[in-house]
Amino acid sequence: MLVYSQISSNKRKTWLLIFSFLIVIILLGWVFEHAYNNPGILVFAVIFSIASALFSYFFSDRITLAISRAQPIDRQTNQELYRVVENLAIASGLPTPRIYIIEDAAPNAFATGRDPKHAVVCVTSGLLALMNKTELEGVIAHELSHVGNYDIRLSTIVVVLVGLVTLLADWFLRFSFFGGRRRSSDSEGGQIQAIFMIVGIVLAILSPVIATIIQLAVSRKREYLADASGALLTRYPEGLASALEKLRDYQRPLAEANKATAHLYIVNPLKDSGGQTTGFLANLFNTHPPLEDRIKRLRAMDIG
Numbered sequence: 001m002l003v004y005s006q007i008s009s010n011k012r013k014t015w016l017l018i019f020s021f022l023i024v025i026i027l028l029g030w031v032f033e034h035a036y037n038n039p040g041i042l043v044f045a046v047i048f049s050i051a052s053a054l055f056s057y058f059f060s061d062r063i064t065l066a067i068s069r070a071q072p073i074d075r076q077t078n079q080e081l082y083r084v085v086e087n088l089a090i091a092s093g094l095p096t097p098r099i100y101i102i103e104d105a106a107p108n109a110f111a112t113g114r115d116p117k118h119a120v121v122c123v124t125s126g127l128l129a130l131m132n133k134t135e136l137e138g139v140i141a142h143e144l145s146h147v148g149n150y151d152i153r154l155s156t157i158v159v160v161l162v163g164l165v166t167l168l169a170d171w172f173l174r175f176s177f178f179g180g181r182r183r184s185s186d187s188e189g190g191q192i193q194a195i196f197m198i199v200g201i202v203l204a205i206l207s208p209v210i211a212t213i214i215q216l217a218v219s220r221k222r223e224y225l226a227d228a229s230g231a232l233l234t235r236y237p238e239g240l241a242s243a244l245e246k247l248r249d250y251q252r253p254l255a256e257a258n259k260a261t262a263h264l265y266i267v268n269p270l271k272d273s274g275g276q277t278t279g280f281l282a283n284l285f286n287t288h289p290p291l292e293d294r295i296k297r298l299r300a301m302d303i304g
Contacts, residue, residue: 024165061152064261078099089144093148097120099122100122101124106124106252108126108257109123109124110122111144121144121147134236138243139266141231154222162212172201219288223288224297248295253270254269267288267291
């Protein structure tokens with residue numbers, strides 16, 4: 001498959017998943033409004049989610065770097081890494097991002113920041129020790145592709161959508177079991193409201209799981225897109241493919257990783273890179289697509 005076709009395909013699939021997310025939220029809001037006969041629930045949830053989104057939009061990079069214990073570097077402190085990032089940023093038409101290093105033997109990398117002007121690329125010391133130059137270029141090109149494709153902004157939107165779904169579901173369940181339900185004045189209206197209440201409870205239990213599955217699906221699609229974009233940037237898919245093989249074979253997890261930031265990394269930092277669960281149902285809950293599939297796609301790409 002031509003790399004351009006894969007990029008276009010992944011973009012279409014990602015926005016389809018975002019649309020599915022919005023349908024889930026609208027359905028939840030509609031059911032909950034009718035169950036309580038009170039549209040104020042959805043209004044409050046939306047206001048709260050907007051406030052959370054704004055906070056995440058402006059401060060998510062600082063929070064992520066603090067959680068990861070990352071330290072900044074410049075041209076003087078690590079000339080080789082700085083030169084690789086700078087050259088690839090120029091080639092991609094992006095501003096040179098700030099560069100951070102995590103002192104950890106486990107090889108990994110991520111990008112964060114709300115847009116290319118405020119982007120950060122972060123690598124572990126283990127990645128620098130393990131990769132040769134072409135492999136390092138492949139990893140950095142992958143992360144710069146996340147920046148250029150505005151994946152971080154999209155990830156923030158998805159996280160907020162997950163939070164909104166979880167908030168609505170949790171609020172509904174609390175009100176349902178602690179006497180918050182408002183009854184209609186007539187029997188027919190009461191029956192309809194009772195039906196909405198039952199449907200609402202079922203959705204409140206299932207929707208956070210559905211929202212999480214959609215979030216992880218978006219994360220996996222963006223990884224495929226960044227692989228394709230990174231290969232296009234370096235014009236050498238084998239560099240990233242070889243890097244992913246080394247990441248797959250390294251068994252030690254990243255010490256500073258956690259579930260909140262796991263989706264940002266180039267490979268899952270919470271467990272051994274080669275131990276990704278397989279099968280359709282298992283893959284629904286993976287933060288990253290299978291490494292074997294990513295490697296296979298990279299080596300099948302036609303850059304010509």
